[in-house]
Amino acid sequence: MDDFLVVEGLQKAYGKIKALDGVSFRVKRGEIYGLLGPNGAGKTTTIKIITGILKPDNGNVFVFGKSPLEDPIYVKNVIGYVPEEVILYESLTVKEFFEFIASIRGLNRDDVIERVLVLVKSFGFSEYFDTPILSLSQGTKQKVAIVAALMHKPRLLVLDEPIKGLDAMSARVLKEILQMHIQNGGAVLFSTHIMELAENICTRIGIIHRGKIIAEGTMDELKEMAREPGADLEEVFLTLTEQIESIDEYLRDLRRIFS
């Protein structure tokens, strides 16, 4: 099966606010699919539904052919998820937290030790292994969440703004991990605001705006859609989300108040 993730017509409303209005996309084996969108576009809601944390009002999600609503345990077992807002058990130490995750996921102690050791070293927080999570910086907490998401060798990684708060070295390590993951037959869905990152590592990009996927494709395909062949992703993004004209207007006003 090449389709690791299938999202069909997702709809979700919070009261009167429509967060998702028919979101559909697929993530295939060997792909890094970037979900790009302005604030409040529906990226996190989409990801929460995929990971089984939130119920959609309408639409379907299939992870390796199984629905998170009908088979949530299977879906949560095959996904490695890093939430946008990393809130972990703050009074547990990093070691206790990893023990907790490894046990909940039913991992073999001997298998997991080497993997955790290498990951913790690569992300450079070995010295905080016995430190309560509360005392860690936001960036280190993010690294703890990333290692926890990678511990069980998931086939599909779902990362919501994973680079947020990471130092340059750790961001580089994460990018390399994502490349290795897809080379080994895995797939990645991640949301980000960082256009350069999406442009550099995504094999395909979906642009979500006002709860809908308004454009989808490789970088070249998106440029074609935006009719801007030489443009970078930022310009393509602003054109497709119809924000480019507003930007010109805002810039005019900004120049006036900063002159």
Next chain:
Amino acid sequence: MDIGKLNKIAGKVYKEMLLQTVLLYQTQVDLSDEKTVKRLMSNTTAYLIYKFMMGFAILVSSILTALSVKNLTNAGGWNSFVKSTIFLTQYYVTILAMMLFFGVFFSSSLLSRDLYIPLFALNLTDSEILTIFILVYLKTFDFFAILAIFSLPIVLIILKFPILSVILAFIASIITVLISLELTIIIGKVFREKISYATKSTLKNAIRIIFLFLWAFIIYFIFSLNWLFYQIAQYITPLLINLPIIIWYFILVIFPINLSSIITQASGITTNNYFLLGASIISTILYALIAYFGLIKLYQNFRNILFSTPMVEKTEHLETRIGLKTRSKLATLILKDIKLTMRNPSYAVTAFFGIMMYLFYLILYRLDVIPYITFLSTLHIVAFFYPTFGISLLFIDEKAGRYIFSLPITLEEFLKSKVLLITIFYTVYVALLDIMFFIEPIKISFLIAVNLSIMGVYASTRILLIQNLKDIITKGISLSTILRSVKRLLITIILLLLMIELPIIIAQLFPINMINIAILLGLNLFYLAISYLVPVPEF
């Protein structure tokens, strides 16, 4: 910036602190939903209601205390002096207990530097931020701190007490409030720094647990002292009256007995012993100095909280200590909850509740303060409370509860771990009763019924949690909402009376023989079976 503007900013930070406290006791719910957030914000008013209720209790307490002392002024003499001192001591202990309870409840949010981080980005000086911090701290107590300071002196004026006693009551109230404010921060800091976080040192962890138990016991002791003050006063009054004067010199330097003693003497109930009066006055001056220097220390503590960087414990070589242990899913969930319980004094009180009740009431029973029937009834009531603690355990994951449901855990496993943990806590209590039976025998029929009630506690906890779980997870119902719902409360009481209390009462009414034990066992097994017929809600 003038104090009025700083006070306005402090008002905003205070509101945020209330919300953060609500969020601490709220878990799992998706905060993207505007309705849920509004509902949570409305819960912050519950804390204002508690504050007013406690203020009302102080007011009533001050009136009753003043009336009791007034009655004694006519009689006079040594007996009246002792009784009046006891009444006033109870009043000041009540203030101390209420303020400590309220302060400790908020201390996690109150002592959090994170609350003030947005202010560092504004054009405020360090001293202005410090002033805001102090104002927020005072706002937490404002209403009942003011009542605690003014209510007794005002009541004394109305009842036409001598002016000196009014002034002394005012000073004594200020000293008590200041000491309460200082103790709140000390206790809050102790449990943040010494209790909340485990270290790799076994010795430090053992000390931490002992510290936690002591903390829980002290808090529990202060509260029980209030509930039982009348019985205790009745018991100790004749003892105290007959104590040699030399011992009274020592008693009168204990806070707040010293304060009560000088107010009593200023009210006209004199002992004609100027050395006793001198001992009270000297110790009061001493406590006033402690309160004053404590205030300076409090200011330094506030500075440290705001402007110092927390120490982060580092370790050296990862390879030598990487031994990760893995366990079954259920054991992991229970162990995680035990760790969180042992690092949070509010929940630790839950874990130690039965043991503390037993020890405390055993001491009172042994001292003849309470009769056997009260002792037994108390042990009986303990079982009733355990399932309700289960509801508060649903909130122990705090904000991380939202993360836990991204892991492969079913609601059944989540629920079972909480139910089992409550049953474990209750079983420890029952085991203590079993062991103590050989030292301090209690009715065998009661002991058998309590042992069998482990099943009833399991069954009723399971039903109660199922009843509340869906609303907590999907609707964002908070603990205070659950407690305010009369319908929920009634259902809970009926359920617990039926499943726990009824079998224990039945066991007391019939002779203990194998048939009756078998019937009791059957009833508990029946309840256990019923609890599995109640469907676990779907997410």
